Amino acid sequence: MKYVNEYRDGRLARSLAETITRIADPAKHYHFMEFCGGHTHAISRYGIEDLLPANVRMIHGPGCPVCVLPVGRIDAAIALAERPEVTLCTYGDLMRVPGSHGTSLLRAKAAGADIRMVYSTLDAIGIAEAEPERQVVFFAIGFETTTPPTALAIRLAAQKKLSNFSVFCNHVLTPSAIQNILESPDVRSLGTVRIDGFIGPAHVSTVIGTEPYNFFAEEFAKPVVVAGFEPLDVMQAILMLIAQVNDGRHEVENQYVRAVTPGGNARAKAEVAEIFELRKSFEWRGLGMVPYSGLRLKEAYAAFDAERRFGIDYVPARDNPACECGAILRGVKKPVDCKLFGTVCTPETPMGSCMVSAEGACAAHWTYGRFRDHARRKAS
Amino acid sequence: MCLAIPAEVTELLPDGMARVSLDGVGKVVSVALVEDVAVGDYVVIHVGYALTKIDPEEARHTLALLAELAAAPAEGVP
Numbered sequence: 016m017k018y019v020n021e022y023r024d025g026r027l028a029r030s031l032a033e034t035i036t037r038i039a040d041p042a043k044h045y046h047f048m049e050f051c052g053g054h055t056h057a058i059s060r061y062g063i064e065d066l067l068p069a070n071v072r073m074i075h076g077p078g079c080p081v082c083v084l085p086v087g088r089i090d091a092a093i094a095l096a097e098r099p100e101v102t103l104c105t106y107g108d109l110m111r112v113p114g115s116h117g118t119s120l121l122r123a124k125a126a127g128a129d130i131r132m133v134y135s136t137l138d139a140i141g142i143a144e145a146e147p148e149r150q151v152v153f154f155a156i157g158f159e160t161t162t163p164p165t166a167l168a169i170r171l172a173a174q175k176k177l178s179n180f181s182v183f184c185n186h187v188l189t190p191s192a193i194q195n196i197l198e199s200p201d202v203r204s205l206g207t208v209r210i211d212g213f214i215g216p217a218h219v220s221t222v223i224g225t226e227p228y229n230f231f232a233e234e235f236a237k238p239v240v241v242a243g244f245e246p247l248d249v250m251q252a253i254l255m256l257i258a259q260v261n262d263g264r265h266e267v268e269n270q271y272v273r274a275v276t277p278g279g280n281a282r283a284k285a286e287v288a289e290i291f292e293l294r295k296s297f298e299w300r301g302l303g304m305v306p307y308s309g310l311r312l313k314e315a316y317a318a319f320d321a322e323r324r325f326g327i328d329y330v331p332a333r334d335n336p337a338c339e340c341g342a343i344l345r346g347v348k349k350p351v352d353c354k355l356f357g358t359v360c361t362p363e364t365p366m367g368s369c370m371v372s373a374e375g376a377c378a379a380h381w382t383y384g385r386f387r388d389h390a391r392r393k394a395s
Numbered sequence: 396m397c398l399a400i401p402a403e404v405t406e407l408l409p410d411g412m413a414r415v416s417l418d419g420v421g422k423v424v425s426v427a428l429v430e431d432v433a434v435g436d437y438v439v440i441h442v443g444y445a446l447t448k449i450d451p452e453e454a455r456h457t458l459a460l461l462a463e464l465a466a467a468p469a470e471g472v473p
Contacts, residue, residue, distance in 0.1 A: 136443070
């Protein structure tokens with residue numbers, strides 16, 4: 016596949032790994048957080064950790080939107096779907112995310128709720144047009160990549176004067192989460208992890224560009240390298256981060272220049288600015304309430320806001336007390352540190368959100384990393 | 396959720412839509428969020444929308460740089 020396979024060359028990856036080992040100072044330890052689930056997936060799938068020297072450690076951050084959606088929001092979506100007049104449309108990843116008391120959208124669907132998986136927001140608009148007697152609600156989640164498609168759907172619904180379409184908005188912002196990891200008061204209770212630099216998200220950055228990360232580089236003195244999702248992209252980004260640490264620099268650099276510009280996608284950003292505004296605070300799984308980190312529909316588009324239309328009152332709900340998703344999302348614990356991992360919690364029967372999406376830290380480790388753990392145990 | 400794929404635009408359709416080819420598999424997606432899309436461009440597709448175009452020149456440059464980095468001695472690293 017063009018623009019994919021070229022960045023998966025194993026021979027080049029091994030040579031890059033040798034270069035990384037050469038430039039990494041043996042007296043230093045390097046801790047880099049990859050923020051985005053796409054990078055977590057690539058690191059696990061292609062065994063990048065095995066190629067890195069022991070003093071370069073990757074920490075999986077909270078960059079999977081499915082993983083950071085709190086239980087209370089899933090419960091609210093299920094309650095919405097259980098209304099007889101409602102058809103709830105959602106992306107497939109959300110179907111198995113656990114709600115309270117062992118519920119999920121998949122179970123609610125099996126019990127008779129009208130829940131439909133869609134590939135695109137345009138599919139949800141199509142359903143609303145085809146079935147005017149139903150109240151079609153799009154359960155919107157995701158970072159800056161999925162927000163412009165939701166904005167466009169709302170504008171389209173307004174143009175078409177669709178009175179039976181609304182959006183349950185759970186869109187969140189990447190920079191707020193990075194800031195929260197670096198300075199939240201929760202760090203005191205959950206503990207913290209040393210971070211020497213960030214691998215910035217790939218596709219989020221196609222929309223927002225590299226400029227929003229300048230703040231972290233300057234304010235927190237942390238290097239940020241925006242990187243693509245293929246294994247060679249990730250390895251080049253690690254090399255660039257090591258070089259910055261070695262030089263005592265903390266700058267924003269762009270490895271993914273083939274798709275990301277400093278300013279991002281102006282048209283997509285304008286769509287989002289037209290439809291959405293900041294919420295004062297929004298709950299994230301694992302990060303708690305994060306100020307100015309979520310979006311809601313502006314007053315002008317209130318008619319399409321499912322929270323207003325159906326009077327949704329958000330009630331926070333507790334995670335399974337044994338689930339370590341919170342600490343894993345912060346990079347404080349690894350999947351194997353959770354006693355549910357691989358016992359009752361597997362991708363087939365996820366107990367926590369990190370096990371649901373293929374990009375979640377636990378699911379990625381279950382699929383690609385657990386055999387490595389076994390081999391290591393055997394070797395030691 | 397974040398995984399997106401580069402696809403080649405094979406046909407521009409009305410209402411900001413386009414047909415794209417993913418390694419030979421055809422799909423209709425929205426290109427309304429990206430300016431000046433033309434047939435033959437590669438775009439990054441996510442949840443049915445093109446998010447950005449891939450710059451072929453920068454893509455080639457990255458590959459050349461990777462090859463250089465893989466062969467470079469320590470002091471040659473940027």
